Amino acid sequence: KMNSAMSEEPDALSVVNQLRDLAADPLNRRAIVQDQGCLPGLILFLDHPNPQVVHSALLALRYLAECRVNREKMKSELGMMLSLQNVIQKTTTPGETKLLASEVYDILQSSNMSDMDNVNEMNYRRRKAQFFLGSTNKRAKTVVLHIDGLDDSSRRNLCEEALLKIKGVISFTFQMAVQRCVVRIRSDLKAEALATAIASTKVMKAQQVVKSESGEEMLVPFQDTPVEVEQNTDLPEYLPEDESPTKEQDKAVSRVGSHPEGAASWLSTAANFLSRSFYW
Incomplete structure (x- = not known):
């Protein structure tokens, strides 16, 4: 059984x-x-x-x-x-x-x-x-990221895996059309940790989207000094280290998105x- x-x-x-x-x-x-x-x-x-x-x-x-x-x-x-x-x-x-x-x-x-x-x-x-x-x-807060390089489903999966590894990330939503990711995190987690995790993919880089006093959106780059990211031990990783999505799966996911x-x-x-x- x-x-x-x-x-x-x-x-x-x-x-x-x-x-x-x-x-x-x-x-x-x-x-x-x-x-x-x-x-x-x-x-x-x-x-x-x-x-x-x-x-x-x-x-x-x-x-x-x-x-x-x-x-x-x-x-x-x-x-x-x-x-x-x-x-x-x-x-x-x-x-x-x-x-x-x-x-x-x-x-x-x-x-x-x-x-x-x-x-x-x-x-x-x-x-x-x-x-x-x-x-x-602690209370949760929302961080909006603009992610250079977030332009297809395989990149989104990479980004997802990187964020899921961070202790303190609660949820996230991608807005692929504008290369953004809205992340809910615990208030004691620094937004820089998200940038470090995304930079670790080697193919994407994050900037924070903030509103100025006049209500206009601005992109604020993170410092290049990586911060220590506490790994999420509560959840196993979505994919074992030696296994990565094949090209076929990527195509399947993007096909679904468009049709x-x-x-x-x-x-x-x-x-x-x-x-x-x-x-x-």
């Missing part, structure tokens, strides 16, 4: 990672949520024993929730809110994963409230999340995998 569970694990991880990569592209977000199998599958992944699968599923949900049209359906999907609460309240959940789960919960919870209720609910949720996280959790119907056929494959795995 144990062996069969072990052998299924890479499948679960590769499926959830592909869903995460598809969800990263705004063109695919509505199709994924409309699909019969994907949301229920992601909800089941939230209860997966591998913390890496859980984190990847949350990143996918965070991307999907960016699309306002999706929020109501996501919120009403059977088990969604309960599973998110379980992740937040489970004592074994890594800190960054808890923050990400409570962020997704907040977005969905506030999808149909009036503004005032919305603010109260968000504050209540945040206090609750901080209670579960303990006093070590939503490509996403649809991939989604049906994912849904088949999910239904086989979970026997619903």
Whole structure:
């Protein structure tokens, strides 16, 4: 019994990672949520024993929730809110994963409230999340990066891997058209750590996007002195060191991005995998 569970694990991880990569592209977000199998599958992944699968599923949900049209359906999907609460309240959940789960919960919870209720609910949720996280959790902050060289899906994957290794990164969203990445980090993490991680890819360089007093956006370069980056030990890496995505996979991902119907056929494959795995 144990062996069969072990052998299924890479499948679960590769499926959830592909869903995460598809969800990263705004063109695919509505199709994924409309699909019969994907949301229920992601909800089941939230209860997966591998913390890496859980984190990847949350990143996918965070991307999907960016699309306002999706929020109501996501919120009403059977088990969604309960599973998110379980992740937040489970004592074994890594800190960054808890923050990400409570962020997704907040977005969905506030999808149909009036503004005032919305603010109260968000504050209540945040206090609750901080209670579960303990006093070590500082408030999160958002850093907007402009990344020179972020121009295709393979570069995005490289960037994603670099950011996932940093302890203190909660979530990130790519805006490929403008070569930007919006990163949510714990407030005790220096933005320079992100720049160092991105520079370590050797093919990309980050600058911070800041607003001047007049409201204009400016690009501020980081100092060239690399800062010490604390590695994220809570989560295993997405890919083992000796394994890198093949050219074929890159092509597949970029094809999906440019043709939503490509996403649809991939989604049906994912849904088949999910239904086989979970026997619903």
